[in-house]
Amino acid sequence: MPTIRTGYLLPVLFAVFLTGAARQGKGVRTMKRLTVTSSAFSDGNAMPSRYSCDGDDINPPLSFAGVPAEAESLALVVDDPDAPVGTWVHWVLWNIPPHTREIGENSVPAGVRQGLNDWKRNDYGGPCPPSGSHRYVFKLYALDSRLDLPAATTKKALEKAMEGHILATGELIGRYRRR
Numbered sequence: 001m002p003t004i005r006t007g008y009l010l011p012v013l014f015a016v017f018l019t020g021a022a023r024q025g026k027g028v029r030t031m032k033r034l035t036v037t038s039s040a041f042s043d044g045n046a047m048p049s050r051y052s053c054d055g056d057d058i059n060p061p062l063s064f065a066g067v068p069a070e071a072e073s074l075a076l077v078v079d080d081p082d083a084p085v086g087t088w089v090h091w092v093l094w095n096i097p098p099h100t101r102e103i104g105e106n107s108v109p110a111g112v113r114q115g116l117n118d119w120k121r122n123d124y125g126g127p128c129p130p131s132g133s134h135r136y137v138f139k140l141y142a143l144d145s146r147l148d149l150p151a152a153t154t155k156k157a158l159e160k161a162m163e164g165h166i167l168a169t170g171e172l173i174g175r176y177r178r179r
Contacts, residue, residue, distance in 0.1 A: 034170030035065040036140045040105070047136060047174035053128035054179050058106035059091065064140060068167045071098040071142040075162060077155050080127065082134040089118045089155045090125045090136065094147050115153035122151055127176035135173050142168040 040060040041047045049055040067074065074096035080088040092115035093108065100109050108114065114122040127136050143165045149158065 031166070032068055032142070032168035033066060034140050034142060034168045036138055036170045036172040037063045037065075038138075038172060038174070039063070041174050044173050045175060047127060047176045049176075049179065051174075052126040052176055052178070055126070056106070057124075057126040059103065059108075059124040059126075060174070061102065061105040062138065062172070063102045064100065064170070066168065066170065067098055067101075067142050070144060071167055073098055073143045073146045074100060075141040075143060075147070075158060076103075077139045077141075077158065078124070078136060079139075079155065080129070080134050080136055082129070082132075084130060089116075090127070091117055091123070092153065092155050092158055094149065094153075094158055094161075098142065113147075113149065113151065113153075115149070115151065115155070115158055127174075129176060129178055131178075133175050133177040135175055138172040138174070140170045140172075141166050 037043070038060050040051065047060065051058060051060045064074070073094065075094040076091065076096065077089070078091035080090060093112055094115070095111060095113050096109060097111065103109060116122060117125045119125045127134065141162060143162060144167055145165050147158070147161050149161055
């Protein structure tokens with residue numbers, strides 16, 4: 001009679017449980033994808049200088065699609081993962097109404113909260129790379145709740161508050177090189 005090693009039994013049973021739970025939709029949340037676009041630039045391409053420290057330093061227009069019906073709010077983080085000091089945060093927003101389908105150029109929808117960027121300001125700070133071309137990632141999150149956070153909230157604190165509440169995500173990447 002073959003023997004079953006007990007050290008292998010628990011991982012096998014756990015895998016079978018997860019497979020069954022996934023098939024039945026129990027305990028497993030499928031992440032949906034949001035679409036983030038801009039009429040000012042296309043994904044992966046150059047951002048106009050108007051939205052940078054070389055221009056008017058205003059936020060570009062953004063459009064959203066695919067927001068789940070059960071979303072209670074949206075959040076947006078814009079950062080530069082190519083900064084020489086590590087990821088540099090340019091914009092932190094939350095409690096964007098879930099019916100919002102666009103953020104206009106140089107605007108923030110009513111009732112939206114803005115947190116601290118890495119310039120220690122509660123607003124948009126445009127691309128301003130010290131050298132070379134950098135990527136600017138506009139990350140959108142659909143959440144199952146609204147967040148009660150202070151104006152001093154940073155990207156890190158927002159990400160912590162969003163844990164377990166994210167229904168869907170999407171991103172748009174722009175590139176910028178200074179003149």
